[in-house]
Amino acid sequence: MAEAVGAGTTGLAFTQMMPISWVDNGNLAFGGGDYAIYISPETGKRYVNETGERDVLSLGEFKNGISYDGSNGTIIEIANASHSVPGPYPYGTPDTPDTFDMDVENRQYTRTVDQLDDLFRELGLTCTGDEVRATIEEYDKALMEGRSEELDPPKTGWTSLIGSADKDDNGNYIEDTYTLDGVRLKIRLLAPSTHHTMGGVTVDDQRHVLDTDGSVISGLYAAGEVTGGIHGGNRLGGNAIVEIFVSGRTAANTIDADNK
Numbered sequence: 001m002a003e004a005v006g007a008g009t010t011g012l013a014f015t016q017m018m019p020i021s022w023v024d025n026g027n028l029a030f031g032g033g034d035y036a037i038y039i040s041p042e043t044g045k046r047y048v049n050e051t052g053e054r055d056v057l058s059l060g061e062f063k064n065g066i067s068y069d070g071s072n073g074t075i076i077e078i079a080n081a082s083h084s085v086p087g088p089y090p091y092g093t094p095d096t097p098d099t100f101d102m103d104v105e106n107r108q109y110t111r112t113v114d115q116l117d118d119l120f121r122e123l124g125l126t127c128t129g130d131e132v133r134a135t136i137e138e139y140d141k142a143l144m145e146g147r148s149e150e151l152d153p154p155k156t157g158w159t160s161l162i163g164s165a166d167k168d169d170n171g172n173y174i175e176d177t178y179t180l181d182g183v184r185l186k187i188r189l190l191a192p193s194t195h196h197t198m199g200g201v202t203v204d205d206q207r208h209v210l211d212t213d214g215s216v217i218s219g220l221y222a223a224g225e226v227t228g229g230i231h232g233g234n235r236l237g238g239n240a241i242v243e244i245f246v247s248g249r250t251a252a253n254t255i256d257a258d259n260k
Contacts, residue, residue, distance in 0.1 A: 011199030044131030
């Protein structure tokens with residue numbers, strides 16, 4: 001609508017991707033890579049530091065994921081099912097056993113490691129349960145031994161094993177108690193989706209909308225994500241909320257001043 005009255009635009013080539021989105025509609029699936037691993041549906045191997053930046057994670061999905069249910073870059077997330085997915089997660093928590101183990105088609109499944117082959121065949125994925133078991137055991141062993149930086153790729157900021165192991169009085173894992181057999185795993189299918197549009201209409205520092213020549217369009221103001229040129233090519237986490245508050249207040253004050 002702004003362009004229809006001559007507004008200029010900037011940064012339309014840039015969008016920020018959200019790597020933890022549902023494959024069927026692109027909505028935010030919630031979660032975090034500190035307690036989970038992301039693996040390729042073709043090889044069953046990790047391909048990225050799961051606690052990396054959103055753009056790094058999304059690019060990794062496009063490079064290592066597959067086309068599934070209409071979404072490119074689909075990957076598999078695996079976590080110990082005893083961990084709740086943060087946020088207003090709609091599919092149960094460990095405190096709600098009636099819904100916690102529920103399967104949600106093309107979204108989440110709860111399985112033990114010996115049930116993975118059947119699940120992957122059901123979903124049409126080519127990785128095998130043995131490949132994924134090896135990936136999880138290598139990952140967990142490195143974490144228990146304090147060798148997370150030696151993983152390929154390395155892991156930073158991790159908070160949990162995928163399998164299960166007891167800890168001693170000092171909080172260290174007791175390696176000979178480690179097991180993966182019988183451990184409930186939460187398997188989710190995730191893909192990148194557009195999370196934040198970096199581009200939009202051009203504005204001045206008072207939130208007047210500018211035309212293609214850089215002149216103010218009388219009576220037109222803009223604030224928030226409809227504008228461009230604020231964050232550059234990638235937005236820092238949390239800054240969208242700050243932008244809404246600051247630019248909205250600035251626009252309101254400008255409108256008040258212009259109409260006095």
